[in-house]
Amino acid sequence: MMGRVLLSLAFMALAGSAWAEMPGTCQVAEHLIERDFPLPKVTRALAAKQLDILVLGAGSSQLPGPNGVKNAYPARLQAALAELFPGVAVKVTTDVSSRRTADQMVKTLPPALAAAKPALMIWQTGTVDAMQSIDIDQFKAALDRGINIARSAGADVVLINAQYSPRTESMIALGTYAEIMRWVALQQEVPIFDRFSVMKLWADFGTFDLYSATKKLDIAERVHDCIGRLLAGLVVEAAKPDEPHAEGVR
Amino acid sequence: MAPVTTERDLRLDLFRGIALWLIFLDHIPSNAVSWITIRNYGFSDATEIFVFISGYTAAFVYGRAMREHGFIVASARVLKRAWQIYIAHVFLFAIYLAEIAYVAHSFSNPLFTEEMGVLDFLQNPDVTIFQALILKFKPVNMDVLPLYIVLLLWFPPMLWLLIRVPSFALAGSALMYALTWWFDWSIPAYPHGVWVFNPFAWQLLFVFGAWCALGGAQRLARWINSPVVIGLAAAYILFAFGIAMTWYFPRLAMFVPHFVSDAIYPIDKPNLDVLRIVHFFSLAVITVWFVPRDWPALRSRFFWPAIVCGQHSLETFCLGVFLAFAGHFVFTEVSNRLLTHVIVSVSGIAIMVAVAALVSWYKRIERKGPGPRPPSIKPGYAGGGA
Numbered sequence: 320m321m322g323r324v325l326l327s328l329a330f331m332a333l334a335g336s337a338w339a340e341m342p343g344t345c346q347v348a349e350h351l352i353e354r355d356f357p358l359p360k361v362t363r364a365l366a367a368k369q370l371d372i373l374v375l376g377a378g379s380s381q382l383p384g385p386n387g388v389k390n391a392y393p394a395r396l397q398a399a400l401a402e403l404f405p406g407v408a409v410k411v412t413t414d415v416s417s418r419r420t421a422d423q424m425v426k427t428l429p430p431a432l433a434a435a436k437p438a439l440m441i442w443q444t445g446t447v448d449a450m451q452s453i454d455i456d457q458f459k460a461a462l463d464r465g466i467n468i469a470r471s472a473g474a475d476v477v478l479i480n481a482q483y484s485p486r487t488e489s490m491i492a493l494g495t496y497a498e499i500m501r502w503v504a505l506q507q508e509v510p511i512f513d514r515f516s517v518m519k520l521w522a523d524f525g526t527f528d529l530y531s532a533t534k535k536l537d538i539a540e541r542v543h544d545c546i547g548r549l550l551a552g553l554v555v556e557a558a559k560p561d562e563p564h565a566e567g568v569r
Numbered sequence: 570m571a572p573v574t575t576e577r578d579l580r581l582d583l584f585r586g587i588a589l590w591l592i593f594l595d596h597i598p599s600n601a602v603s604w605i606t607i608r609n610y611g612f613s614d615a616t617e618i619f620v621f622i623s624g625y626t627a628a629f630v631y632g633r634a635m636r637e638h639g640f641i642v643a644s645a646r647v648l649k650r651a652w653q654i655y656i657a658h659v660f661l662f663a664i665y666l667a668e669i670a671y672v673a674h675s676f677s678n679p680l681f682t683e684e685m686g687v688l689d690f691l692q693n694p695d696v697t698i699f700q701a702l703i704l705k706f707k708p709v710n711m712d713v714l715p716l717y718i719v720l721l722l723w724f725p726p727m728l729w730l731l732i733r734v735p736s737f738a739l740a741g742s743a744l745m746y747a748l749t750w751w752f753d754w755s756i757p758a759y760p761h762g763v764w765v766f767n768p769f770a771w772q773l774l775f776v777f778g779a780w781c782a783l784g785g786a787q788r789l790a791r792w793i794n795s796p797v798v799i800g801l802a803a804a805y806i807l808f809a810f811g812i813a814m815t816w817y818f819p820r821l822a823m824f825v826p827h828f829v830s831d832a833i834y835p836i837d838k839p840n841l842d843v844l845r846i847v848h849f850f851s852l853a854v855i856t857v858w859f860v861p862r863d864w865p866a867l868r869s870r871f872f873w874p875a876i877v878c879g880q881h882s883l884e885t886f887c888l889g890v891f892l893a894f895a896g897h898f899v900f901t902e903v904s905n906r907l908l909t910h911v912i913v914s915v916s917g918i919a920i921m922v923a924v925a926a927l928v929s930w931y932k933r934i935e936r937k938g939p940g941p942r943p944p945s946i947k948p949g950y951a952g953g954g955a
Binding site: 377378379382383384417418446447450451452453454455482484485486487488489490491492499502505519522529530531532533534535536538539542 | 598599668669672675676677678679680681682683684685686687688708709710758760761762763822830834835839893894897900901905
């Protein structure tokens with residue numbers, strides 16, 4: 320933990336201007352965001368002033384309650400991108416329902432892609448696979464299959480791994496599956512939003528209290544807001560749009 | 570073939586004790602102190618040490634029993650040990666059930682609705698508990714004892730073979746390891762997936778430990794003391810260290826050529842990846858070079874805490890699993906500050922040492938005490954049985 324804290328402080332000191340609009344609480348984890356692989360379809364979509372994104376995910380891509388959709392990270396991502404690119408029509412659609420493994424998501428993926436025709440598919444998975452101890456090779460194969468399907472449908476891909484969930488840590492081997500996703504992302508050369516490490520850092524720093532037993536939604540909403548903003552930052556950095564975007568908008 | 574030495578090698582107890590401490594530290598989720606454990610600095614971890622030394626001591630103890638009292642008696646003792654380990658595993662499972670029933674009862678957070686689904690199995694405990702009793706349902710971090718049980722169950726014929734034709738037995742073990750990789754052999758788990766530690770693969774390390782105990786170590790001595798081997802081992806450890814650093818500083822991964830990363834990943838722990846075995850062997854070679862068998866410090870007070878834990882490994886291991894649960898409980902319920910991590914880690918190890926010392930004392934007085942109980946066959950060996 321000490322190592323991570325020191326590292327984070329070092330990176331915070333070096334933080335670039337693209338992150339200036341980020342609330343400090345989210346910013347803590349920005350150095351963990353992988354953005355070395357390009358998103359050419361997104362670059363083209365931004366140039367054409369229309370960016371369609373499909374979020375494919377399970378239960379941790381949504382929030383309960385009447386305002387759940389508005390406050391969950393897909394909608395927060397859309398808001399953050401719209402703010403960064405005032406001239407671009409940004410639309411985020413979702414294919415999200417809980418308790419789905421990667422394999423189950425891939426099965427219904429082609430129609431979802433055909434309906435949304437996205438330039439980018441953001442794929443959150445890994446939690447349910449870890450809970451069900453799905454065979455590692457099968458999980459990896461499902462990831463590869465999903466990425467290939469999205470690519471042949473003309474979409475770039477960004478992966479999101481599991482949430483860091485301290486209370487259930489002794490019951491779900493999330494780390495193994497999060498790691499496999501990092502490895503698949505590297506092999507397939509797609510950016511990964513390492514949500515597991517990001518949230519772990521927030522827990523270590525005390526940025527968000529992920530331990531508290533509560534029925535209230537305030538922390539959950541702030542976490543999703545940060546995830547949406549960090550994701551937007553990742554998309555911008557990876558897509559490297561030709562025209563300057565609205566930096567530093569607050 | 571008779572083992573050349575008869576005196577217990579304290580290095581085994583020392584390193585098994587240390588391995589048990591490391592396993593404890595690694596089993597507390599998100600424990601900051603687990604940064605010091607070896608799994609962060611190379612491919613292998615404390616599990617390899619534990620399995621190898623367990624094979625070594627099992628052959629040492631039961632090999633003697635087999636020569637002196639025959640196959641039947643020695644096998645009976647091995648199976649009795651496996652039964653004890655099974656009981657210990659079921660006991661730990663009961664504690665695990667209590668912990669998660671508590672979490673299910675007391676914790677809710679809209680952020681983690683999905684993750685809380687893992688507690689659903691509490692709704693049909695009949696199936697879950699049955700699957701746990703037949704070792705198919707194994708909670709996270711409770712995979713070592715089932716592996717150990719299976720390894721002991723087939724140990725009697727293996728030991729018989731090891732005593733008669735050791736090279737043949739070792740070759741057979743290596744062949745099974747190879748076939749496991751070739752045919753993807755594994756043991757199914759409940760509700761999905763396979764055993765986290767595949768016994769068909771991990772038996773290689775256990776049998777290799779046993780082979781070393783029955784004279785193999787003497788045969789290898791010439792090799793492992795050669796400067797070339799020591800140099801290669803050191804180079805490999807450095808290589809693994811370099812790779813491990815890229816896990817924490819992803820930017821360093823740029824310096825790893827593609828063909829290297831394609832060759833080494835993924836590093837398969839369930840099937841005991843060759844990279845892990847070689848890493849363990851390298852560590853063992855370097856350790857044996859630094860720590861000679863007759864090193865006087867082995868009898869000093871400084872190393873006594875680890876040695877006493879290593880001599881009562883089953884008790885210490887189980888206690889470690891329990892303390893890891895308890896430690897995680899403290900992190901979530903009391904405090905998650907760095908200082909808490911240090912206090913929990915240090916006091917956990919202190920408790921393990923204290924209990925191991927108590928068990929040691931208890932076994933001693935039991936042997937001495939009057940009554941119908943015959944004295945144990947060899948003081949000092951029975952306790953560290955396997």
